Amino acid sequence: MDSQTIRILLDGEAVSITDLAPTTSLLAWLRGARGLVGTKEGCNEGDCGACTVVVGELADDPADAPRLYAVNACIRFLATLDGKAVFTVEHLRSLAGGALHPVQQAMVDCHGSQCGFCTPGFTMSLWALYEDRHAQGEAAADPARIRSALAGNLCRCTGYRPIVEAGERMFDAPSRLLDRDRLRTALLALRRDDTLDFGHEGGRFVAPRSVDELLALRSRHPAATLLAGGTDIGLWVNKGLRRLDTLIHTGEVAALRAIVPHAGGLRIGAAASLTAAFAALVRLHPELAELRERFASPPVRNAGTLGGNVANGSPIGDSMPALIALGARVVLASVRGRRSLALEDFYLDYMKKDLAADEIVEAIELPPPAPARRLRSWKLAKRFDSDISAVCAGFALELRAGRIHAPRIAFGGMAATPRRATATEAALAGRPWDEAALAAAQCALEHDFAPLDDLRASAGYRRRAAAGLLARFFLETRPDAPLAAAQTRAFAAEDLAGGGR
Ligand SMILES: Cc1cc2nc3c(=O)[nH]c(=O)nc-3n(C[C@H](O)[C@H](O)[C@H](O)COP(=O)(O)OP(=O)(O)OC[C@H]3O[C@@H](n4cnc5c(N)ncnc54)[C@H](O)[C@@H]3O)c2cc1C
Ligand code: FES
Ligand code: FES
Structure with missing residues (x-):
């Protein structure tokens, strides 16, 4: 497959993209290049949910059903979606033979929309929940779960009660589900084994596929920006108007997404999503369930990574106090080798970390749970x-x-x-x-x-x-x-x- 061409399955259709600034957002591309204006721009910083779309990707074992999850299109760089599927609100009717999809019909029936600006975003968050509940074999969701799924969507006029009611009602109609077998086949056809590496007007985007390749790139380009989920970096571009010339994306390195048992505790790869990382953390430490719920929103947790939170090192990053309390260590890697630090020692001063220019955060390691803790x-x-x-x-x-x-x-x-x-x-x-x-x-x-x-x-x-x-x-x-x-x-x-x- 051409290493300079991004290939995406957009609303079921394979699309190739070659001429693109590496920091182009999915939202700008959908609305500007594709005319898919159902996906709205509200805040352009991941807060309002008006731009919510659903991403489909192959499971770690491609034989399993692909995963579907909501993300904010405004802070998601298009290039990171190479080999993935994107579903917009425009696609839903095709799943219901041209009629309104049960999610849309429930929004109408429950009066879940007034001015309508937020409605596509709410609808896509609800659709992600609808698909997820059906995939779990439970065609229903209680109000708490619906509210949780909608935590990243804001509405200025309707009020949330009718929308939550729509979230309950959408399960009443005969189900209209995405054909995940077909999606899997289409995604397998897009799968690449080489490295996506494209340039555009002085910018460059590289998505290595192994840790060694990533470390070699980091060593050759110490000034490049390491890009994980982009939920911090997207704001540097959209709000800080920063120009990022070279982006090295960590999201295609499977080993960096892995979460594995480690010495009785847990090793969480730096590129594991916040959703996956918190699921593992809460399994080990159920006391962290409330923190998970309050960390950003589902679309941000689906895109953002635990490694990005730790590496960004904001004084108000929410994972670090719990991780430090648990005695977590951060594993740093470079072509020169690996070292591991107590997480608290990683932070030197405001946004300053003990991280050399050629190093990456590779993983966060947690000791075994102590019974008396x-x-x-x-x-x-x-x-x-x-x-x-x-x-x-x-x-x-x-x-x-x-x-x-x-x-x-x-x-x-x-x-x-x-x-x-x-x-x-x-x-x-x-x-x-x-x-x-x-x-x-x-x-x-x-x-x-x-x-x-x-x-x-x-x-x-x-x-x-x-x-x-x-x-x-x-x-x-x-x-x-x-x-x-x-x-x-x-x-x-x-x-x-x-x-x-
Ligand atoms: C709407 C919204 C709500 C948010 N809410 C919260 C919240 O409640 N709590 C909170 O703590 N944060 C919150 N955030 C911030 C953000 O989501 C988190 O910090 C997230 O974990 C960042 O991960 P990322 O993968 O998106 O990082 P990116 O944006 O991709 O990167 C962040 C930084 O980490 C560096 N980096 C990434 N991976 C590595 C690596 N492997 N090695 C070295 N450096 C690396 C990048 O170069 C960059 O400097 C929110 C953000 C948004 C937009
Ligand atoms: S436009 Fe507000 S979250 Fe994207
Ligand atoms: S219906 Fe107007 S913002 Fe929600």
Whole structure:
């Protein structure tokens, strides 16, 4: 297959693209080059969901049914979709023989649309859910699951209740499903074994297929941008108007997407999607389920990677406090060899990491779960869904005979980097886990951080919030009468009432 031609299955039709700036977004191409204007541009930064489309790709074992998942077309570079299928809202009627698809009909029947601007995006998120539920053999979804699937879609006029009702109603009509066998055959025909490597007006996009090839490229082009899911980088281009000349895409390196058991714990390849990485993390540590739910939205989690979150190294990146609390290590690789660091040591200063110009983040490794460990990670933001943290905390300690061992506490949003609260940990180590230990730890926390005032939160709020989260951790994990999550969780009453967020 021509290594300079991008091939995509667009709404069932194979399309070849050769003349393209490497940072062209899927959204710009759909609307500009293909006239598919059902996919809307709202925010152009992954927040509103108006541009939601569904991507289809071969499973890791191509004999299995292909995967389908929603993404934001506005922050997805088209070139990363080489060999994949893209389904737009225009395609849905063809699945229903020209009539409205059950998802669309339910949106009409439940009055799920007013001005209609958000409607294609909601419809595609619902369609991804519809296909997923059917693939799981469960032709239904409860309101909580529907709300979760729609966490990345905003509507300014209808209100969400009718849309959630449409999400329930769409399963009532006779099912209209995508033929995944046909999709698989079409994707196999697009599959390439060589490296996509194309240039355009001084720009270059390369998608190596092995770790060795990736490391060799990184070594030859240390100034190039490593591109994983693009959910940070897409904003550099769309909002920061940055010109990126050479992009090296990590997403086609199968070994980098792998998530495997490792020394009793877990090794998560840097290019594993946030969806896949959180699924594995939550299987091992069910306490992280709420953090997963609050990390971005399904389309962002489907595209973004855990390696990208860790490598980007934002002080308000949400995975790091929990990973540091768990004792995660980051594996760095280059043509010179490999090294591994405690994750907290990877962050040197604001957006500065212990990463040489020729190195990549290869994996994140987690130690085995400790049976006596108590673990929590919570994020505080102004909105429940898809918002940026003011403070994010990761707490872990082992309780042996009521005493605290190996406390590991890390915060995001409290310093220039995600950081451990070492004075707080020292105040806790070896003590019984009681009110006195909590008070000593809260006092020590004052010395651990000098947080910033910014538009998200004042320094005073951050301090009080961090101390409050520590108290919540105590209430849920103290040996004497620990509280259940529902007793400390502000959203619990709404959940019980089945209300919105
Ligand atoms: C709407 C929206 C909501 C978001 N919500 C959240 C949120 O709730 N919490 C949160 O923490 N983040 C959030 N983000 C940020 C983003 O989704 C995450 O940081 C994500 O994990 C980035 O992964 P990526 O694969 O998209 O990285 P990319 O954008 O591809 O890359 C990010 C950075 O990491 C570098 N990089 C990527 N892979 C490697 C590697 N293997 N080795 C070395 N460097 C590498 C890139 O060069 C770049 O500097 C949000 C983003 C959007 C658009
Ligand atoms: S246009 Fe808003 S998420 Fe893409
Ligand atoms: S119907 Fe107008 S924004 Fe949702």
